[in-house]
Amino acid sequence: MKKLLFVLSLFLVSLITIYIINQDKINQNKIKFGSSLPLSGINKELGLSVKDGALAYFKYANKNNLLGKKRVKFISYDDQYEPELTIENLKKLLNKNKVFALFGFVGTPTIKAIMPILNDSNIPFVAPFSGATFLRKPQRSNFINFRSSYADEIEQLISYLVDQKYLKKIAIFYQNDDYGDDGYIATILSLKKRHLNLWAEGTYRRNTLSVTQALYDIKASKPEAIIMVGAYKPVALFIKRYRKMGKSKTIFCNISFVNADELVKELQYKTKNMIFSQTVPSYNDIKISIVKQYRDIFKEYYPNSRYGFVSLESYIAAKVNIEALREIKGYITRKKFLEKLRILAKKYRNKKIFGRVFLFKYKSNKFIKLNE
Numbered sequence: 001m002k003k004l005l006f007v008l009s010l011f012l013v014s015l016i017t018i019y020i021i022n023q024d025k026i027n028q029n030k031i032k033f034g035s036s037l038p039l040s041g042i043n044k045e046l047g048l049s050v051k052d053g054a055l056a057y058f059k060y061a062n063k064n065n066l067l068g069k070k071r072v073k074f075i076s077y078d079d080q081y082e083p084e085l086t087i088e089n090l091k092k093l094l095n096k097n098k099v100f101a102l103f104g105f106v107g108t109p110t111i112k113a114i115m116p117i118l119n120d121s122n123i124p125f126v127a128p129f130s131g132a133t134f135l136r137k138p139q140r141s142n143f144i145n146f147r148s149s150y151a152d153e154i155e156q157l158i159s160y161l162v163d164q165k166y167l168k169k170i171a172i173f174y175q176n177d178d179y180g181d182d183g184y185i186a187t188i189l190s191l192k193k194r195h196l197n198l199w200a201e202g203t204y205r206r207n208t209l210s211v212t213q214a215l216y217d218i219k220a221s222k223p224e225a226i227i228m229v230g231a232y233k234p235v236a237l238f239i240k241r242y243r244k245m246g247k248s249k250t251i252f253c254n255i256s257f258v259n260a261d262e263l264v265k266e267l268q269y270k271t272k273n274m275i276f277s278q279t280v281p282s283y284n285d286i287k288i289s290i291v292k293q294y295r296d297i298f299k300e301y302y303p304n305s306r307y308g309f310v311s312l313e314s315y316i317a318a319k320v321n322i323e324a325l326r327e328i329k330g331y332i333t334r335k336k337f338l339e340k341l342r343i344l345a346k347k348y349r350n351k352k353i354f355g356r357v358f359l360f361k362y363k364s365n366k367f368i369k370l371n372e
Contacts, residue, residue: 031325031332032073033058034093036086037106037129039078042207043231045262046310050104050129051076053314056294056301061322070332072322075099081106081207081231083113090114094123101126101337103321104314108132108179109206118142124338127317129310131257131279132182142334144341146317146354147279151186153255154227156357157277158190160370161225161251171200171223173214173238175230179206183229183255199223204234211238215245225251232259236266239274251275261308264362271362275370278358282367283312290316290353316353320344 035054038047051074058072075097079085086105093099094117101124105111108130115134118125125143128135131150135143161167172187174180180203188198200221202214211234218226219242228235235258242248253275254263260276284307286292294315295307305311324340325332349355359370 029069030071030073031067032075032097032099033101033103033126033321034097034099035074035076035102035104035106036079036089036093036110037076037104038081039076041080041082042209042233043081043107045232046129046257046259047078047081047106049259049261049308049310050106050314052302052305053294053298053311054104054318056298056311057315057318057322059301060297066322067325070325074103076104079107079110081110083110086110086113087117090117094121099123100332101321101334103127104129104317106130108182109177111135112178122334124334124341126321126341127314129257129314130179131255132178133185142338144338144345146320146345146348147256147313148355148357149186150182150229150255150257151189153277153279153357154183154186155190156359157227157253157255157275158187158194160275160359161253162191162194162196167224167251168196169199169222169224170196170227171202171218171221171225172198172227173202173204173211173218173230173235174227175206175234176203177206179257180229183227187227187229204230204238206231209234209237211241214238215241218242219245222248223250225253228252228254228258230258232263232266236263239267249273253277256309259310260360260362260367261306261310269362269365274362276360276362276367278309278360279356280309280313280316280353281358282360282369283307283309284366288353290319316348320348 037050038044055074058074062071077089079089103126106129111128111130122142127146174183200218200223202217204211204214239252251273256278281288294312324337324344327340328336360367
């Protein structure tokens with residue numbers, strides 16, 4: 001009887017071992033990260049920058065054997081910044097590609113659409129390119145955010161406008177979806193803290209350039225500053241047309257998702273009276289070691305691409321992923337990966353790389369920091 005129990009126990013141990021190996025088979029030799037992001041359409045430059053920044057470090061990690069014999073694969077699908085496509089892409093990543101983790105998804109409305117699936121899954125959802133409030137609820141243990149929230153960005157912008165510049169007439173131009181609503185609410189709350197009301201507002205529809213009504217609604221009120229919560233093309237069109245309607249000292253304040261580098265380019269570098277909030281330091285500040293490393297490695301793999309805030313943020317997030325994997329002892333599991341990521345996220349916040357808001361102006365062909 002004892003012999004039979006011993007044999008059975010050995011058999012059970014073998015089954016458990018096989019189960020564990022099979023469970024982790026997808027990420028022992030080829031660790032697959034998956035993403036859905038806009039690679040075409042009105043917001044494609046942002047999606048491409050997220051993709052290129054991540055791939056630069058993943059390629060570097062593979063070339064230099066940072067994970068030994070293991071290789072990282074980054075699978076990305078184009079969702080054109082449309083929620084319905086994001087849902088389809090997520091299903092492919094989970095069911096067809098069987099990715100180890102989800103990384104670098106772009107956009108608040110697109111991510112909002114897949115929340116029911118993410119809530120029913122324990123798969124790591126890492127470094128989404130969104131500052132949405134709903135992504136920062138503590139009960140979501142499989143979500144790892146590195147960047148500051150839109151509320152943090154808008155608070156810094158309004159603090160600068162109201163507390164330092166003593167402006168009171170603050171308007172908002174925003175996208176009429178979850179992304180824009182998040183920015184709208186943050187603006188209202190930040191103004192309310194200072195006993196101010198929103199001066200004017202105007203919206204446009206996602207993935208369009210329909211800015212005319214918003215333009216007239218806001219311009220007529222003569223605001224001193226406008227918080228811009230949109231994509232770079234409609235924001236650029238709004239600013240161009242606003243300026244053509246007459247001279248104005250209105251300050252245009254753009255949050256990070258607007259994509260400062262593409263916006264400046266779209267405006268042909270005419271950036272008078274503009275402020276840009278960002279969630280990472282300047283990509284030109286080579287005194288910061290990780291920024292210098294980004295510039296060297298990004299240029300190696302993408303010699304014809306320009307440096308930018310978006311690709312820098314994605315590069316750093318990809319680097320943190322690799323560091324987390326390197327610190328795991330034994331079998332790589334999603335649980336261990338999430339534990340290491342939480343520790344590293346805190347480390348990078350302490351280094352003041354993530355978890356901060358940086359304000360910039362653009363002058364003499366470069367971004368110059370406003371808030372030291």
